[in-house]
Structure formats: structure tokens, C-alpha cells
Amino acid sequence: MQETETQVLNKYSRTLTQEVTNPAAQAMLYAIGMKEKDMDKPQIGIASTGYEGNPCNMHLNGLSVYVKQGVTANNMVGLIFNTIGVSDGMTNGNDGMRYSLPSRDLIADSIESVVAAQWYDGVIAVVGCDKNMPGAIMAMARLERPAIMVYGGTIRSGHYKGKKLDIVSAFEALGQKFAGNISDEDYKGVIQNSIPGPGACGGMYTANTMAASIEAMGMSLPFSSSYPATHEGKQEECKKIGAAMKLLLERDITPKDIITKKSLENALTVVMALGGSTNAALHYLAIARSAGLPLTLDDIQEISNRTPFIGDLKPSGKYYMEDLLEIGGVPAITKYLYGEGLIHGDCLTVTGKTVAENLAEASDLDFDNQKIVFPLSNPIKPSGHIQVLYGNLAPTGSVAKITGKEGTFFEGDAKVCEHESEIIDMLAKGEIREGHVVVIRNSGPKGGPGMSEMLKPTSAVMGAGLGDKIALITDGRFSGGTHGFVVGHITPEAFDGGPIALVKDGDKITIDANTRQLTLHISDEEMAARKSNWKQPAPRFTKGVLGKYIRQVKSASEGCVTDES
Ligand code: FES
8 A cells, every 4th residue: 555645754653643552642642732633743853952041042942933833834743842051151161161062962862862752753953052053963863864953043243332242252351351451341341242132152153163064064944054043034944944844754854865974074164164163073073973974083184174264254253143144144155165166066955955956046255245255266274274183292183273363383381271270360370471382181071071162261361462472272172262372172181191191381382283283392201201100080070960971972083972882
């Protein structure tokens, strides 16, 4: 017998709704308000990281309601559920930040758990902050059923005394305060006006990096990353998702058809072109593993080598994500890159069309009338800003952000911080001086734990006017808002006895982005002697989320995944 459309579309949920052996499940579905006519409709899980405690996530439950309307209008049952969503901007140094990266995997685990356990036929994730997006995509890759990501949208910029502000302005104000360069009134004014309402941090920081590149990868609708959170286009996108999901179900298009080695390359190409966050390296390594695809740090370097950096966006540039919409959004940029042979056009996307077919509808970049995106013939930097460095300080790799503005070579004396918070005191006491290579260790995935971001230290360094005078290296990571001469993701991390654990104050360190080497200038014998005296520290946590994380997490060079042995 030929299957009807409905039998195909509800291939998971029919286990509960159609099988006679599941009367309790059917009774429960009637209890939530479903009627007999609904029982053979496909069921779509709508995962929201909505949470009223931070701007990145505060509006997502509202957007989920629009998504549900679109799902219902397309003769399916939409069921909203929540997962956690912490904000990196509110994690208060190492203590809260320890939970940030682990939250990516908790989000992935919880979306996987609900969708698989409740037999949903498809999943739509409405997500906002840095880790929420890779978390959602990792779950989708594991689940292998039709899936679409909706980005909550970027925040609008704030204003104070005629200056545009964003979240990094608030961090940098602290450094200005240390340096005595800002009045108390202006300090308060910056903090009260940096963020005007809902949305993810407004530069090409991690959230906007992941949103733009996931759109380029094909897992969200065109313009999903370009509409600000409060733009009317965001609501329209949410209402359109139901029709898009229906098409994916009808054609049985799942993430394995969309997330491929080539579409990962498209995503990373957009990251490089726009000067995106170093966190993208971590997250795409993890997404690839969830999809069962081979992707390494060296692949990321190769994409960086061939992709000019052309987006003059914050943190290193002038413009905000909201400005991109005025020049045609991410589709116009991707179309330009495609036209120049840097994007694979034959990858399938959640529209059911290929990248090239979607881009046929995008506008062209007008290089005569905009200054946000540079032409490839005159880039900000001829290759990507994300550089993978090796060397005797990072034998299994590290990730640097070299935009070209800070130069490509730095040599200086080590100033070691055993904990991220020490640098704030050192700055306040004037102990960090021009020429120092500040080493922040014990901040790796296990040692931190959770690989904390160095936004506070780097912003304070910038605010203190030392941004182009010192370098900062760490086994932790950097916020997408970071700029300056920084190297993170150093592996092996200090907790595992990596060479970063052996650095002493005053050691000479060289960061050379030309040879891609991170070098500690001590002899092999000295290195071996220091290693023989090294003892692994006790884990900072043995119980709870962080205790589990320390036991499970893989190295930053492997994406900090937690679901592989
Ligand atoms: Fe959530 Fe920046 S802290 S997007």
C-alpha cells in the first residue's frame, strides 16, 4: 500500500499517536489540548533558550510563539519547550564563565533528549547567545530529523553623548576607570546606555559570527542572521518557519543532507571574511564531530589562508551587525564570495534549495556606496584573521586572532597569571607593562574548568591603553569581542601538563604569525627539568556539572566535545 503524505510526515510521532499500545501517551496528548483531528499531524519540537534574565535570550519565548503560529498554520502541531541559556556577558569572570562552554553541551543534550524522547518529527531551535547556536546545531546533527535554526537577532547599538556603544564599551569603560580616563558620571552613563534592549551583542562577536556562518552553512533561512532582534523582519522570519519545516518533512531533508564538509567550509569562509570570533574554530570542530565529519584545526587554517578578511566590523573594525542589513545582509556578502569562487554553491539548505539558488535572490554589494565590506581586491588583510599556531608552547595547536592591525610578530617577557582575575589587580597596580606577554593559565576546558573567555582582562587592557603594547596568551579562550594581540586555545592545557604550565615570569616568548609558531625560549633540557617537577593540580571541581565536565571534555583542539570517549 502506498503511504499517505501524513504517514510519511509523522514517522516519529506516529509511534505515540497511532500505535494502539500507547494509550497513556495518547491520553496525555489529549490532556495538553490536542484533538482527534490533530493526532495524525506531524509534531514539531520548538526549542527556545528564552530566559528573561539577559538581553540575548529575553525575547526568544516571544519569537517561539510566532514560530508556533507558522507551524500550526501548516497543519502541524508545534510544541514549545525550553532549554537553558546563560549569557556570557553576565558570567562574572571565571566563576560564572566556567559554566558558559559546558552550557553548549547541556543545550545540545537537552534538545536531543526532548526531541528523541518525545518522538518529535522535526525540531526548530530559537536561540540567541554565543553557545546556544552551536549547541542547537550539535543536537540537530545528532538527531538526523528535519531541523531549522532561528537566530534571535542582533541587538541595536546604544548611545551616550553622541557615541555609539555596545557591550564591549561597558568592559572598556572599566579599563578607562583604572587609567583615570573617565569621570564617574560618564562611567555610569556608558554602563546604563550600552545596551538598549533585546538581542545578542552587536559586533561580529561570537553570537553574530555563529549566526552568520550557520546561515551560510544552510541551517537557517536567508537573512536570519541579518535581522536585528527588534526588526519586523525577525517576526516575519519566525512565521515563515512552519512552511519551511513542512517542505523539509515532505522531502525528508535532514541535517546530514545540509551539514557536509563543503557546507562547513562555507560557514568557516564567512567567519574568515567577516573577521568573526575565534570561538567559531571551537564550535565548528564540535559541530563537525556531531555530524560525523572530519574537520581539524589544519582545515580551518587552510580556509583562513585562502579567504581575505573584508568585513570592517567590531571588535577590530568600525561597524555593527545591524549595519549589515542596510547593504544586503549576509546573503549579499555570501553572494559576493560565491561569485568570487570562495563558496560552494551546490550545498543544500533548509529552504530546500541550494546555496546558489538562494543567493540568486540576494542583492549585490555596492562597493561605491558602502564602506562596511571591502572588495577582495583591496581587503583589510589578504588572508583570514584566525591563525592556528603550533610550536613548543602549543604542540597540539592554539588559535590566534591576527587582524593585521596589531602586526604579525610579538616578542616579550612572560608575566604569568595563575588565574584570570589576577590581571585586573596587576593592571591596577601598574605591574603589567609594555612588552609583556601576559600568560593566563589554568583556564582550559579541564583546568578552568570550562575554558573561560578573557573578555574582562582584554577589555581592561584595552581600556588601560596597553592594547597594542602587550600580548596575551592563554589555555582559555577569548570572547568574540576581543581584539589585540591574543593567542588562546593553547593545547595541551596547563591542567594536562602542557608547556604553558611550565612558563615562569621573565621567560622570553615569541608569537610569530608568519611562521605560525608560539615559542618559549628555554632549552629542551630546561623544559624537561621543569616538566619533571610539575604535578597535576587537583581538579577544581569533582561533583556537579563542572565535575562531570572535567571528566568528559576533550581538548580545545578537538572542539571541547563531551560525547566522545
Ligand atoms: Fe549573549 Fe553576547 S553575551 S550574545
